[in-house]
Structures are given as structure tokens and as C-alpha cells.
Amino acid sequence: MKPRLDRNGITKRAAQELKSGDYVNLGFGMPNLVADYADKGVIFQTENGAIGYGPLVPSTDKESADFHYHDALGRFWVPAPGMAVFDVLTSFAMIRGGRMIAVLGGLQVSEKGDLANWNTGGPQGGLIGGAMDLAFGAKKVIVTMGHTTKDGGPRILKKCTLPMTAKECVDLIVTDIAVIEVTLKGLVLKEVLPGWTPKEIQALTQPRLKLAPDLKEMEL
Amino acid sequence: MKPRLDRNGITKRAAQELKSGDYVNLGFGMPNLVADYADKGVIFQTENGAIGYGPLVPSTDKESADFHYHDALGRFWVPAPGMAVFDVLTSFAMIRGGRMIAVLGGLQVSEKGDLANWNTGGPQGGLIGGAMDLAFGAKKVIVTMGHTTKDGGPRILKKCTLPMTAKECVDLIVTDIAVIEVTLKGLVLKEVLPGWTPKEIQALTQPRLKLAPDLKEMEL
Amino acid sequence: MRNKVFYSFDEAVADIPNGASIAMDSWAIAATAQNLIAALKRKGTKDITVITHCFIPMIFSEENAVMPAVLLPQMKKLITPVVGIPHLGGVAFVEEYVKNGLEVEQTTIGTMTSRLYAGAACLGGFYNPVGVDTIIEQGKEKRVIDGREYIFEKPIKPDYAFIRGHKADRLGNLTYKGIFRGDQPVMAMAAKFTIAEVDEIVEPGEIDAENVITPGIFVDRIVEIPEGGLGTDMKLKELIYELYEIEPARKLMWG
Amino acid sequence: MRNKVFYSFDEAVADIPNGASIAMDSWAIAATAQNLIAALKRKGTKDITVITHCFIPMIFSEENAVMPAVLLPQMKKLITPVVGIPHLGGVAFVEEYVKNGLEVEQTTIGTMTSRLYAGAACLGGFYNPVGVDTIIEQGKEKRVIDGREYIFEKPIKPDYAFIRGHKADRLGNLTYKGIFRGDQPVMAMAAKFTIAEVDEIVEPGEIDAENVITPGIFVDRIVEIPEGGLGTDMKLKELIYELYEIEPARKLMWG
Numbered sequence: 013m014k015p016r017l018d019r020n021g022i023t024k025r026a027a028q029e030l031k032s033g034d035y036v037n038l039g040f041g042m043p044n045l046v047a048d049y050a051d052k053g054v055i056f057q058t059e060n061g062a063i064g065y066g067p068l069v070p071s072t073d074k075e076s077a078d079f080h081y082h083d084a085l086g087r088f089w090v091p092a093p094g095m096a097v098f099d100v101l102t103s104f105a106m107i108r109g110g111r112m113i114a115v116l117g118g119l120q121v122s123e124k125g126d127l128a129n130w131n132t133g134g135p136q137g138g139l140i141g142g143a144m145d146l147a148f149g150a151k152k153v154i155v156t157m158g159h160t161t162k163d164g165g166p167r168i169l170k171k172c173t174l175p176m177t178a179k180e181c182v183d184l185i186v187t188d189i190a191v192i193e194v195t196l197k198g199l200v201l202k203e204v205l206p207g208w209t210p211k212e213i214q215a216l217t218q219p220r221l222k223l224a225p226d227l228k229e230m231e232l
Numbered sequence: 233m234k235p236r237l238d239r240n241g242i243t244k245r246a247a248q249e250l251k252s253g254d255y256v257n258l259g260f261g262m263p264n265l266v267a268d269y270a271d272k273g274v275i276f277q278t279e280n281g282a283i284g285y286g287p288l289v290p291s292t293d294k295e296s297a298d299f300h301y302h303d304a305l306g307r308f309w310v311p312a313p314g315m316a317v318f319d320v321l322t323s324f325a326m327i328r329g330g331r332m333i334a335v336l337g338g339l340q341v342s343e344k345g346d347l348a349n350w351n352t353g354g355p356q357g358g359l360i361g362g363a364m365d366l367a368f369g370a371k372k373v374i375v376t377m378g379h380t381t382k383d384g385g386p387r388i389l390k391k392c393t394l395p396m397t398a399k400e401c402v403d404l405i406v407t408d409i410a411v412i413e414v415t416l417k418g419l420v421l422k423e424v425l426p427g428w429t430p431k432e433i434q435a436l437t438q439p440r441l442k443l444a445p446d447l448k449e450m451e452l
Numbered sequence: 453m454r455n456k457v458f459y460s461f462d463e464a465v466a467d468i469p470n471g472a473s474i475a476m477d478s479w480a481i482a483a484t485a486q487n488l489i490a491a492l493k494r495k496g497t498k499d500i501t502v503i504t505h506c507f508i509p510m511i512f513s514e515e516n517a518v519m520p521a522v523l524l525p526q527m528k529k530l531i532t533p534v535v536g537i538p539h540l541g542g543v544a545f546v547e548e549y550v551k552n553g554l555e556v557e558q559t560t561i562g563t564m565t566s567r568l569y570a571g572a573a574c575l576g577g578f579y580n581p582v583g584v585d586t587i588i589e590q591g592k593e594k595r596v597i598d599g600r601e602y603i604f605e606k607p608i609k610p611d612y613a614f615i616r617g618h619k620a621d622r623l624g625n626l627t628y629k630g631i632f633r634g635d636q637p638v639m640a641m642a643a644k645f646t647i648a649e650v651d652e653i654v655e656p657g658e659i660d661a662e663n664v665i666t667p668g669i670f671v672d673r674i675v676e677i678p679e680g681g682l683g684t685d686m687k688l689k690e691l692i693y694e695l696y697e698i699e700p701a702r703k704l705m706w707g
Numbered sequence: 708m709r710n711k712v713f714y715s716f717d718e719a720v721a722d723i724p725n726g727a728s729i730a731m732d733s734w735a736i737a738a739t740a741q742n743l744i745a746a747l748k749r750k751g752t753k754d755i756t757v758i759t760h761c762f763i764p765m766i767f768s769e770e771n772a773v774m775p776a777v778l779l780p781q782m783k784k785l786i787t788p789v790v791g792i793p794h795l796g797g798v799a800f801v802e803e804y805v806k807n808g809l810e811v812e813q814t815t816i817g818t819m820t821s822r823l824y825a826g827a828a829c830l831g832g833f834y835n836p837v838g839v840d841t842i843i844e845q846g847k848e849k850r851v852i853d854g855r856e857y858i859f860e861k862p863i864k865p866d867y868a869f870i871r872g873h874k875a876d877r878l879g880n881l882t883y884k885g886i887f888r889g890d891q892p893v894m895a896m897a898a899k900f901t902i903a904e905v906d907e908i909v910e911p912g913e914i915d916a917e918n919v920i921t922p923g924i925f926v927d928r929i930v931e932i933p934e935g936g937l938g939t940d941m942k943l944k945e946l947i948y949e950l951y952e953i954e955p956a957r958k959l960m961w962g
Binding site for chain 4: 265278279280281288290291293298300301302304305307317320321327359362364365369395396397398399
């Protein structure tokens with residue numbers, strides 16, 4: 013077996029895309045780990061109505077957990093100076109208005125940047141939440157996901173087969189073996205995990221990948 | 233010349249329609265005098281973003297005037313306990329949501345309760361403001377106006393000839409000589425000013441007036 | 453002055469008729485008018501439509517906390533962006549009810565808040581850019597405006613809103629605390645009749661005019677949550693301890 | 708961290724291009740970003756679209772106060788519910804400009820706020836119940852929904868918003884004071900780029916998270932109004948004295 017990044021590795025790489033002063037919303041699943049690796053100046057927003065909040069309450073601490081202060085996924089945080097709370101009306105004007113970067117989990121991404129991330133097609137598919145709004149409205153959508161399914165099949169496809177979240181919304185895909193940019197001219201392979209060749213990554217990717225002129229190895 | 237109510241008389245009668253706990257918006261012109269006569273429990277709203285404010289700053293007092301506290305017409309008031317300030321988005325949800333009584337000035341009212349009150353048809357007609365929203369959204373619209381024009385012509389007409397504010401919106405007309413209710417069956421004369429007969433009032437009113445079973449004299 | 457202060461949750465919901473639509477926000481425990489929901493369950497009002505953010509299964513005893521899901525047997529329709537979450541078993545908990553006629557209208561969070569705003573401003577509907585080419589567009593009119601595709605969405609104008617506020621003055625002016633705000637301000641604006649439960653009722657003037665979030669005109673009844681009531685700080689703390697011991701909850705909430 | 712604090716109004720508006728649309732609220736003096744408006748006049752940006760509540764003539768010296776009307780020679784289009792008021796001479800002050808090509812789009816206050824919200828939420832447009840059978844409906848699509856007539860209205864999504872706030876922290880979180888709020892919160896949400904002038908810039912944390920009205924994400928630049936600047940408490944007081952001596956103003960404002 014070749015090396016692959018674990019969840020921490022993927023999110024660490026995704027976090028490199030964020031710089032001080034960026035406003036960022038983190039989706040369900042893997043993306044919420046991004047906060048651990050991001051620059052301290054990155055400002056996180058949660059769609060249930062807070063922005064600029066402090067660090068998450070550690071998993072060993074139940075004393076500091078307060079239902080008045082958690083993110084959309086139910087993860088408790090502590091208030092911080094400069095924070096603001098607001099209603100959902102305001103929250104989704106933020107989200108739809110192109111002011112934020114969204115880091116979202118993915119199930120499938122198409123070569124045009126269509127995203128499927130809310131429903132595995134199984135019976136547990138009720139969780140639309142704000143994913144469609146985020147995918148539509150963010151100024152940049154970064155998707156973090158495993159490059160392949162559990163069975164080894166590709167998640168980056170010519171067309172998504174699972175229920176769609178939003179079309180032509182993804183800007184960057186960070187997987188456990190590659191970083192791929194979605195451009196108007198198609199998917200561009202920007203980085204490969206050390207130990208992998210572009211050809212090997214292409215073999216696990218359904219659409220044709222262009223190679224970036226500055227193609228390089230991922231650095232964490 | 234027969235007696236007619238002056239502006240104070242008309243607004244005093246209009247104020248009798250308001251009871252403690254009512255939320256009321258007062259339109260441009262005569263209606264803003266209503267506050268002087270209304271029950272102390274009536275709660276006034278101004279569409280530029282305040283509700284439950286205190287009394288107006290008297291005309292002799294320039295010290296108490298503060299640009300942060302005036303109504304939509306520019307009349308200064310003093311803050312009061314229990315007051316709230318808010319943005320215009322919230323203000324017009326109040327106004328359109330059927331929670332308020334509006335007392336509006338009128339130029340013409342039709343027999344179906346159409347209102348024309350924003351434009352005399354002359355060159356000064358830019359003041360739409362919130363009048364159309366108020367006329368549409370209030371749970372009760374009371375119009376205060378002179379029964380006739382300066383030339384003695386009727387203001388209560390079969391159809392309005394001036395630019396319309398909103399159709400079928402008026403509930404009650406309080407004039408300088410009568411109180412008239414707008415019903416689905418037409419205009420009902422409820423009260424006449426002492427010294428006037430229903431016949432005399434009909435003569436100054438274009439549509440046919442029905443007489444209320446409990447028709448009585450206005451009491452101020 | 454109209455009296456808005458009630459001393460019993462049962463009394464506050466006593467006149468809600470069968471068939472009513474009720475916006476009752478819920479982001480799990482946050483922004484949830486637990487006591488009013490429990491009272492509506494006791495009353496047994498039938499055929500209700502529930503509008504809420506987060507419709508997830510009860511994983512703890514109803515004595516400790518309630519969420520809109522406790523009303524499932526009384527519901528005709530559900531409008532929500534979230535039915536279940538995978539970590540807590542997905543949508544399985546509603547399937548029996550759906551089989552027996554429960555209608556579930558799935559929306560997105562941003563679309564729901566715009567629909568509530570449209571209800572508050574008496575709009576007839578609007579063109580929404582979110583959900584194009586997804587299940588959200590099914591059965592709805594589509595239209596291209598200035599080169600972009602939109603879906604026609606209708607306003608939500610609930611008969612009632614159940615609000616969980618922080619402080620209220622006797623005039624009904626409300627504040628919230630932290631993320632308990634949710635969609636409650638727009639729900640109160642959109643609803644025909646609003647009932648709020650709060651941590652504390654204070655005198656007019658004790659809430660600064662600048663800090664009122666929901667002005668009293670939007671609030672018809674208020675009830676102070678008594679000691680031991682659902683959602684008090686003490687109850688919430690106990691619930692945190694309980695959830696910490698439930699494996700999927702701890703994993704979700706403490707990461 | 709991005710620096711949002713500017714020390715000059717001229718610098719804060721320096722890159723606004725000709726042809727820009729700018730939401731700059733004004734309820735006469737209230738809610739008016741006077742210093743930014745004055746800076747835009749100095750800069751001379753042309754062909755601008757102004758979106759404001761209250762477009763009324765200047766009845767005092769520009770040294771004491773300014774309102775959007777000072778930009779008339781630079782304007783291509785005006786969207787507003789109020790052009791002049793009868794007591795101050797009606798619409799006469801814009802007539803020359805209209806003759807020379809100024810487009811005036813009259814709306815209602817409630818409709819304008821809904822159009823700004825639609826801009827903020829990226830809606831394609833909405834059906835509005837206000838203005839049916841009035842001049843507002845001219846040239847617009849009409850539609851009957853559930854038995855009621857509506858007019859189709861388009862969103863307003865300005866390139867810029869000029870905001871007059873009370874306090875700002877360095878992150879851009881804003882409060883307002885009294886009726887200065889106006890439509891400014893929704894203008895800041897709808898605009899692509901927002902510039903605010905405020906009485907005071909404070910450190911993050913000095914504004915309570917619960918009392919922030921416009922979160923900093925909506926605010927790109929902030930300038931503190933210096934002593935002697937337009938709209939300071941002292942200037943406002945002087946203006947009150949001046950207006951008290953102007954007959955139509957006193958009649959209007961003191962009744």
C-alpha cells in the first residue's frame with residue numbers, strides 16, 4: 013500500500029489555503045479539524061450565528077461546555093473578544109454574499125466542480141442543512157475528501173452520481189493524495205503526495221487531469 | 233358658514249379609536265397630532281426605527297432636540313423606558329405584518345376604501361415614503377382629512393382621481409364634519425358633527441352614504 | 453396596557469387549534485422553546501405543521517430536555533433543512549410517521565430564513581439561486597433572470613412562533629443569548645401570534661433600547677421559565693454531563 | 708489580520724470608480740455618512756447611482772452638514788422612496804438634473820428594504836404586494852398568487868455602502884445609535900464593499916458580542932470622525948440651533 017494522508021494531514025493541507033483575516037466556514041466532518049491547523053488570524057463563522065469565536069472546548073473538558081456557545085455541528089467553543097453573535101437571516105447573508113471561504117466535506121466532485129456532499133444515497137439522507145447555501149455562496153469552496161471510496165473507486169468523476177449539492181461551485185479539492193484545482197479548462201493537478209506519480213493519481217481519477225506547470229509535491 | 237372641526241378636533245376624534253396597548257403609526261401632516269390626545273397606554277411606532285418612545289420635544293425647546301431621536305417626519309421625541317430601536321427591515325415587517333393601526337392623512341378616499349394621499353398631482357410629488365406600505369399592511373387604517381377640498385369639492389369620491397396610494401385599504405374616515413366607516417356594503421355614516429344633518433353631509437360626499445343604525449353626533 | 457405575562461406554559465398554548473402551523477426553532481437544544489413544546493405535547497394538538505432548523509431524534513429522557521421531535525405523533529407536516537443526522541441514526545426515526553402520512557418538506561437553511569422573511573414582509577414568493585439541479589427544485593417553477601437560474605420559493609407565514617429568549621420586559625421586548633438567536637427573530641416577525649419563554653422577565657427600561665433584538669410588538673405572550681423548568685442553566689448543565697456519557701453525542705460535540 | 712482602519716475619508720473613497728452604485732442611507736441628517744459623501748463630492752466620481760431613503764434639498768451650508776443631494780451633479784441614477792418634501796419645495800431641486808438625464812426610480816420604503824435584503828441573500832427578485840394599481844407597478848410584471856396581486860421587484864445589490872455607525876471595533880463590528888440604524892445594516896449586507904464612518908473606534912471586545920448590529924465581515928473600511936468633522940455631537944447640536952431659526956424646518960421638526 014502506498015502512503016496516504018490521514019484526516020489530520022488532509023485538513024492540515026487545506027488549512028494552508030487560509031490566511032490571516034480570511035472569514036471561513038467549516039463544514040460537517042473532516043473540515044472542522046481545519047481550525048486546529050489554521051493561522052491564528054483566520055476568523056471562523058458558524059452558520060447558527062457566531063463569528064470570531066475562540067478555540068474549541070477540549071474533549072476532556074465538560075465544565076466549559078455551554079449550550080449557548082457551540083458551532084453548527086454541536087462542537088462547543090469559548091467566546092472571544094471581537095466575536096459577534098447574530099440571527100440566521102444575517103448568517104446566510106454572510107454565507108450567500110461571497111464574503112467567505114467554505115471548507116466542505118465531499119462525497120463526489122465532478123470535473124466541472126459540481127459537488128455532492130449531503131446524501132450518500134442511502135436511507136440516512138436528511139441532512140441538507142446549509143451545505144447548498146455554502147457551496148453556492150462562498151467566494152471560494154475547498155473540498156476535503158478521500159481521493160477514492162472505501163472500495164477504491166474514484167470520487168472525482170465526470171459527472172456526480174449521488175444527489176447534487178450545488179453545481180460548478182468547487183474551486184479546490186484536497187484529497188489524501190493530491191491537490192487539484194477546478195478551472196474553466198478542466199481539472200488541474202497542482203500537488204501530489206510524496207511517493208505518488210501523476211500517472212498513478214490519474215488512474216484513480218475519472219476525468220482527465222491537466223498537469224500544472226508548477227506541479228509539486230505536497231508539503232505539510 | 234356651518235361649524236367645522238379644526239385639525240385638533242379631527243385628530244382628537246381619531247385618537248378616540250386608539251386604546252391602551254394598541255401599536256400605532258402616525259402619518260405625515262395632521263395625524264401626528266393624534267399623539268397629544270391618545271390614551272397614555274397607546275404605543276407609537278415610527279417607521280425610521282423606534283417604538284414605544286416618549287413625548288415630543290416641545291416647540292419652545294431646542295436643547296432637548298437630538299438627531300438620534302426623531303420620528304419619520306423629523307419631529308424630535310425623548311426616549312422612554314421600554315422603547316426599542318431597530319432597522320428599517322424590522323420596521324417594515326411590523327408595518328406590513330398587520331400588527332399596527334395606521335392613522336394617515338388623506339387627499340381622497342373612494343367608496344371602496346381606495347386611498348390617495350401621497351401626491352397632489354402637482355410638481356411636488358416625490359413623497360411616496362412608507363405610505364403605500366402602511367396603507368397596505370396596517371390592520372386598521374384610519375384616514376383624517378377635511379371633508380372637502382379648498383374649493384368645496386368632495387374628497388370622498390366614487391373613484392380617486394389623484395395618484396393612488398393603495399386600494400381597498402381604508403377602514404375609517406374621520407373628517408371635519410363626519411365619521412364614516414368603509415364596509416363591504418359601502419360607506420356607512422356613523423357620526424355627524426353637531427349642527428350638521430346627514431343630508432348636508434351627503435351633499436358634500438360623492439358616493440351614496442348608508443346611515444348607521446346607531447348614527448349619532450360626534451363627541452369630543 | 454395589554455397583559456402579555458402568563459404564569460403557565462399550558463395556559464400559554466391552551467388556545468392553539470388543531471391544524472396550526474408553528475415555527476419553533478431548534479438547533480438541537482439551542483434556540484428551542486422546550487417548555488412550550490412540552491406543553492403542546494401535553495395538550496395533544498393534532499395535525500400541526502412544524503417549521504424548525506434541526507429535526508433530530510431524542511437521545512435523552514424527555515424529563516431532561518425536549519426537542520420538536522417529541523411532537524412527531526401530532527404532526528401533519530414538517531418543514532426543515534435537517535431530518536436526522538447520520539451519527540444519530542439518520543432519518544430512521546421519522547420513517548414510520550412518513551409511512552403514516554407525515555409530509556416532509558426539505559429545504560436549505562438559507563432558503564428557510566428567506567422564506568420566513570418573505571412571510572414577514574408579506575411577499576408572494578421569490579426566486580432563489582440555491583438548490584438548482586438538486587432535489588430542492590423538484591416540482592417548483594424555474595426561471596432564468598439575468599442569465600442565472602432560479603427556483604421559485606413560497607413564503608412561510610406560520611400561525612404561531614414558539615420563541616426561546618433570554619430576557620423579556622413586560623412589553624415583550626426580547627433579548628437572546630449566544631447562538632440561541634437562530635431564526636427566532638424572523639420567526640417572531642413572520643408568525644401571526646408569538647409566544648416566548650425566557651430566563652427572566654424584567655421591567656420596561658431594564659433592557660436597553662439598543663439591545664432589544666425582537667421588539668415587543670412581535671410578542672404576544674411571555675412566560676418565565678421557573679426553577680427546575682426545561683432549559684434552565686442548571687438543567688442545561690446536567691444535560692451536558694448526561695451527553696458527555698453518551699458515546700455518539702460526545703464524539704459529535706467534543707470532537 | 709487585515710487592516711480596516713483608515714485615517715482619511717478621501718483615502719477611504721479613493722478607489723471608487725465612475726459608474727459605481729452606492730447605498731448611502733439618509734433620513735435627513737440621521738443615518739447619513741456625511742463625511743464619506745463629502746469626500747465623494749471632492750473626488751468628483753461621475754455617473755454614480757445613489758440608493759437612499761430620503762433625498763431632500765440642502766437647506767443649510769455644506770460646511771455644517773451634507774446629505775446625498777450634494778452629489779446631484781455626479782449622479783446618473785437615484786433610487787429612493789422620497790424625492791423632496793412639500794414643506795421644503797417639493798421635487799423642484801432635482802428637475803434640472805432630470806431634464807439633463809438623471810434617472811429617478813421611485814420606490815416605497817418597505818419595498819426598498821426588501822430589495823436590499825434580496826440583494827444580500829442573492830435572490831433573483833420577489834413578488835411584492837405593495838404598490839398594486841399605483842405608479843409603482845408601471846413597466847413591471849404582475850402576477851396573482853393565491854388570489855392576491857403582486858408586482859415583480861428586482862434586488863438591489865450596490866457596489867458600495869457608505870455607513871454612519873456609532874462605534875466600531877478594529878474588526879469592523881458596528882453599533883448604531885437611536886434612529887441612525889435605518890437601512891444601514893441591510894445595505895452593508897447587500898453591498899459588495901462597505902465603508903463606515905463612526906463616532907469612535909474601539910478595541911475588539913469593547914463591543915459586547917450580543918450588541919453588535921453589523922458584524923465586521925460586512926465592513927471593509929472604517930474611519931473615525933475627527934473632532935470638527937461632519938456629524939459629530941457638537942456639529943449636530945450647532946445644526947439644531949441653525950434649523951430652529953429656519954422657519955419651515957422649525958415647523959417640521961418641532962411641530
